[in-house]
Amino acid sequence: MTNSLKSKKMSTKTPKILMPHILCVGLSLLFCLPFLWMVLTSLKSLENVASIDWWPEIFHWENYKSVFTIENLNYGRWYLNSLFIAFTVTFVQVFTSSLAAFAFSRLKWKWRDRIFLLYLSTMMVPGLILMIPNFQMMIRLGLVDSYLGMILPASFSAFGTFLLRQFMMGIPTALDEAATIDGASTWQVFWNVILPLSRPGLITLCIFTFMGNYNSFFWPLVMLKSDHQFTLPIGLLFFESSQGQQTNLLMAAITMAVVPMIVVFVTLQKHLVKGIQMGGVKG
């Protein structure tokens, strides 16, 4: 009796459970198709690239090796440049932002709120406005086409300070008061109490900054002139415009450029999703 009831309930429930799954699988597949084509094409031979069949006749894994040895292209160098710049900017920005956020959220001083308001109000300004004067400044400083010119302007952000400040405001003050009573200096409170507690916020900011700089396009395009200084986006653009007919190699290059992003995303997505939703809801 109970068994048949249960199976009846199950059979009416089945389509209701399955329907969203089928739609989700369909959508996922649609979203993945371009990536699928990218990977499969990167394994084809050049003559085979235009064939209607997506499947490569023979798998040319050596395409991935030959990307690094194409004449006039410094793919390996670009890769390193991109990673180096993104890592350095992330490190410097997270460090300076957390210091500033600490000053804005934990210390009480005279002009604190006014300066914070100044930070806030610049967040609305489009980055585009800053490009032209910043570039003129880089020319005067002789930093065009250099790593320093790429790293410096990206390293100090009002957004990062804001994000971390919001996060630190959520940490109960009782904790650092207790540490102060125990004789900790301000620096110790920052380094040993607040910083470890704001780890989720720091990770979120790390992801945002790393991704933003790994993918950054406008500023490098303006700044970088010589091909050994290129970052991946600029390099890929150069590749496409100079030797874009080699579709298979181009796809191999793009695949390798996308892989770090996917790795970052899959390993850290929990923090990322939380960060975006938190930032959005607080608005």
Place this chain on the structure above:
Amino acid sequence: MINKNKSDTLRGLAFLSPNILGFLTFTIFPLAFSIVMAFSNWNLSLHNMFKEESLQWIGFDNFANLLNTDEFWKYLKNTLFFMMGIPLSIAGSLFAAMLLNSDLQVKDKKLRTHFIIVTLVIMGVSVACISGVDVSPFFYLITLLIGLFFIGGLFGGISVYRTLFYMPHFTAGVATFILWKKIFNPETGPLTQFLQPILNGIHSVAEPLPDSVFYFLMGLTYLFLGFVLYKGVNIIRKWREDEELGLGGLVLSFVFLSIPIFCIPSWIQWSNLGTALTIALFLIVFGSLLIGWNSFKTDAKSWDDGLGNAVMLSMGLMVLEFVLLGFGELMYNFPEMVAQGLNTPNWLTEYHWAKPSIMFMGFWASIGSNQMLLFLAALSAVSPELTEAAEIDGANNFQKFWNVTWPQLAPVTFFIMIMAVIHGMQGGFEVAKAMTNGGPAGATTTLEYYVYEEGFGGGRLAYASALSWILFCIIFAITLFQWRFGNRYVND
């Protein structure tokens, strides 16, 4: 005491100093510099290393010149055209979020094994079928992927699908734009290879049909458009009657509703019949507004009541109008097109197709984006008691969504919309640079691209600065709009 204050300030500044030094140098100073620049005549062809003419203050001349050039208005229109995809992509994000919000994870172990076994059997059978017909191994891969996604979804629920949905947005950048450029390739791209056989099929079906079928379809489209407009205006009228809509919302929604007739002739070569029908339609709608003016009178408290609602509704209707008008025009031209043979367009290199192609890619990248995540967060905050109560009262799924869920999503939708608009106003450079170089004939040049071209291509620094400040003013106005009405909207 004074001493303590002083040391506090010093300590605060010490912690702040690394950040604020960079902030002052790379944000505040350039900002001020840029304002000054916008009022000068700084141009690299006049003021460079070899030729040092003194800078002159030319007041608002840059701004005045800008507003007088055709380019500015053309590129503004391009930018707005791209932004018309926003309501569609938001709707897509909402759909995806609602899918993910349904109870995906199957916790009942027995049921789950049951599903997995069935899936494996179906996969096995389809692989067996495929291997009988000798097709490309690609189809094995697809079968495998479908099975994998499904089983992953059964175990992981939302997190598996969310990862897959979010991937296009997360990786979006020059790399994926170049990928799409190859996909859009008119000769060897997979999109053309996929669509051409379908078009050939349509061609063989459509060729024997008399032309009148298509004219009939065109008429049907216009009738449907009339119906949609009638419904929309009626909703607005009802809001007015219920004293929920102030004058501002009324005016704005009619502005949005009438945008298509002003825009279309300048974007596409519109047939005479199409133009006449469109104009007639709008005359009827607005005529009915004038004639039935009395029922539009209201006692709404202030002019900005229900503004957010009205904007959302009329934006949605506007997109629908564009789609329907486009479809009607397509039907009108179809017999001629069939006679010439149906071919896929040259996507990115064809003037009228470049923008829609890029927008298509934009949907791929933006449906599973932050918008979806924000909707997900908002959906999980919708109280289940309300939907359950509606269910008990006998509401169907659509009614539940429209009357219970949607009103609760209104604030977040409004926020997403504003963010997307701000983003859209100052966007489009990266895509256009990677895919089309702003062409063909400036079809994909947005305002951001224009700033790049003027400032870094042409060296007209002052002019580009003025342009970017105009952009800022537009964005600032939108932000003010959000502050003013977003909060009110949340309180409603």
